Amino acid sequence: MKGIEEQTYYEILEVSPTATAKEIQMAYEHAKETFHSDSLAIYSLFSEEEIKEIQVAIEEAYRILMDEALRKRYDQSHFQTPEGQKWEKPSESQGLPWEKKTSLLFTDLSMNAGEEIFRGKTLKQIRERMGIDLKTVAAETKINMKILEWIEEEALDKLPALVYLKGFLKGYAQSLSLDPEKVIEGYLRFVNESKKK
Amino acid sequence: MVRIQNDDRKMIWTIGGGKGGSGKSFITANIGVCLSKLGVRVILIDADLGGANLHTFLGISPPALSLSDFFKKRVSHLQEVLIPTGIPNLQLLTGAQDLLNAVDTKSLQKRKLLHSIQSLEGDYILVDLGGGNSLSVLDFFLMSDGGILMVTPEPTSIENTYRFLKSAFYRRLRQSVSSYPVKTLIDGAMDRKNEMGIQNPHDLLKAVMRMNKEDAKTIIEETENFHPNLILNQVRSKKDIEIGFSIRSACQKYFGIRLHYLGYVVYDQEVGHSIRKRRPLVLENTQSRAAQCVREIASKLANRHQISFRF
Numbered sequence: 001m002k003g004i005e006e007q008t009y010y011e012i013l014e015v016s017p018t019a020t021a022k023e024i025q026m027a028y029e030h031a032k033e034t035f036h037s038d039s040l041a042i043y044s045l046f047s048e049e050e051i052k053e054i055q056v057a058i059e060e061a062y063r064i065l066m067d068e069a070l071r072k073r074y075d076q077s078h079f080q081t082p083e084g085q086k087w088e089k090p091s092e093s094q095g096l097p098w099e100k101k102t103s104l105l106f107t108d109l110s111m112n113a114g115e116e117i118f119r120g121k122t123l124k125q126i127r128e129r130m131g132i133d134l135k136t137v138a139a140e141t142k143i144n145m146k147i148l149e150w151i152e153e154e155a156l157d158k159l160p161a162l163v164y165l166k167g168f169l170k171g172y173a174q175s176l177s178l179d180p181e182k183v184i185e186g187y188l189r190f191v192n193e194s195k196k197k
Numbered sequence: 198m199v200r201i202q203n204d205d206r207k208m209i210w211t212i213g214g215g216k217g218g219s220g221k222s223f224i225t226a227n228i229g230v231c232l233s234k235l236g237v238r239v240i241l242i243d244a245d246l247g248g249a250n251l252h253t254f255l256g257i258s259p260p261a262l263s264l265s266d267f268f269k270k271r272v273s274h275l276q277e278v279l280i281p282t283g284i285p286n287l288q289l290l291t292g293a294q295d296l297l298n299a300v301d302t303k304s305l306q307k308r309k310l311l312h313s314i315q316s317l318e319g320d321y322i323l324v325d326l327g328g329g330n331s332l333s334v335l336d337f338f339l340m341s342d343g344g345i346l347m348v349t350p351e352p353t354s355i356e357n358t359y360r361f362l363k364s365a366f367y368r369r370l371r372q373s374v375s376s377y378p379v380k381t382l383i384d385g386a387m388d389r390k391n392e393m394g395i396q397n398p399h400d401l402l403k404a405v406m407r408m409n410k411e412d413a414k415t416i417i418e419e420t421e422n423f424h425p426n427l428i429l430n431q432v433r434s435k436k437d438i439e440i441g442f443s444i445r446s447a448c449q450k451y452f453g454i455r456l457h458y459l460g461y462v463v464y465d466q467e468v469g470h471s472i473r474k475r476r477p478l479v480l481e482n483t484q485s486r487a488a489q490c491v492r493e494i495a496s497k498l499a500n501r502h503q504i505s506f507r508f
Contacts, residue, residue, distance in 0.1 A: 001398060001399055001402050001416070001417060001420045001452070001453030002399070002453060003399045003403075004450065014446060014449065030439075030442065030443070030446065031446065033439065033443065034442075034443035034446045034447060035446075035447075035450075039443060040350060040351075040352060040355060040440055040443075041355070041440045041443030041444045041446075041447050042443070042447045043352045043355045043356055043359075044352075044355065044356040044359055044360075045359050045447055045451050046397075046447075046450075046451060047396060050396070050397070054450060
């Protein structure tokens with residue numbers, strides 16, 4: 001039993017110290033949704049002050065763990081023995097086989113669509129934070145590189161017809177483990193708002 | 198603290214938390230049927246406070262025999278109060294209204310019942326606790342191999358579940374520690390507006406550490422070993438399903454406990470139809486979406502006990 005201020009960044013986001021950027025991204029989105037002020041799951045459990053404290057800790061954990069250099073420095077200062085020799089990682093969270101973290105995958109965890117717009121810039125930022133090359137996304141989704149670039153660059157005049165765009169956004173979202181519905185909805189909202197301007 | 202030591206085979210699960218209408222009796226009856234189909238002996242115990250109607254979910258009349266026959270010594274063993282359900286391998290024990298509902302339930306009587314349940318000849322024992330929050334209910338929840346919380350994705354249900362979980366958690370801690378001042382502190386901590394500034398279990402632990410190191414150690418151990426389970430009922434969307442994972446995370450942050458998300462049951466009109474027909478859903482409409490969800494959960498419970506699950 002640890003207070004939020006005593007938890008490591010990995011514990012705050014509930015990920016293993018060996019988590020990949022993709023896993024951290026997913027865990028961050030889950031944590032953000034869970035500890036959102038209007039979240040049903042925390043109703044009546046925490047005080048407003050406690051929620052704010054957790055929200056700040058989540059943002060800080062995400063900021064550090066998604067930056068390779070900062071994460072390395074953090075790991076070195078937190079998981080090394082006083083002699084600075086032996087690498088000592090905390091044990092991974094223990095669960096029964098049927099209840100491992102993978103069970104989280106039986107649904108798509110995602111950002112709160114009401115809060116954030118998945119514009120091209122945002123998608124690019126998420127992809128880069130995950131350390132995923134655009135070429136990898138193209139290979140995985142079989143979507144032409146040019147189209148992926150237009151999506152990220154928000155080249156509205158070059159984007160394909162809506163029906164195709166939706167399909168491409170779906171593939172793109174799936175390759176980053178984001179919720180396709182929310183990405184499509186967010187991106188199209190951004191496109192519509194931009195056109196109005 | 199009363200903890201039942203089961204033999205290798207027997208598993209006792211208690212279903213509680215939430216509020217009336219969250220589906221505790223529905224899930225107890227239907228999981229019971231699923232497990233009985235494995236060829237293992239299943240006993241359902243209806244301990245719903247003031248609302249015992251598990252028999253209705255199974256399509257049988259209010260039983261003539263109940264727990265009161267056992268306590269009034271009209272029968273010599275709890276086994277004799279079990280009634281058949283018409284479903285192979287599935288028996289029912291009812292009448293807990295006589296016991297758990299009574300405010301003055303004697304500790305000895307309670308202990309006797311807990312031990313008698315343990316001695317029942319069954320492989321799986323599922324206890325429907327109903328929506329109550331009394332100490333007897335909490336003790337039943339805590340004594341089992343697995344306490345299952347039934348929740349629906351609504352603020353009222355979630356609020357009641359957290360209230361129940363907090364009560365069960367603090368009761369478990371209170372029963373584990375040895376010093377009287379620490380017990381009193383835990384009693385006080387239950388009230389969020391307490392004057393000691395204890396807002397949450399972590400504050401409590403810090404306070405206990407200052408008072409009694411041994412008891413603080415016990416609290417840490419009890420917290421690590423407390424793994425309640427969660428079933429989310431009447432989910433209507435993906436977002437609803439995610440609430441289960443979020444509750445798990447919230448419990449980890451607040452209590453420091455690992456809650457197991459056993460699964461969810463989708464909202465399905467077939468559930469209402471089956472109840473009106475007084476037939477368990479998993480028999481009445483095996484292919485309905487809700488029945489599939491129930492089977493999935495029963496399968497997880499069976500896997501814990503390494504029983505192969507076939508339909």
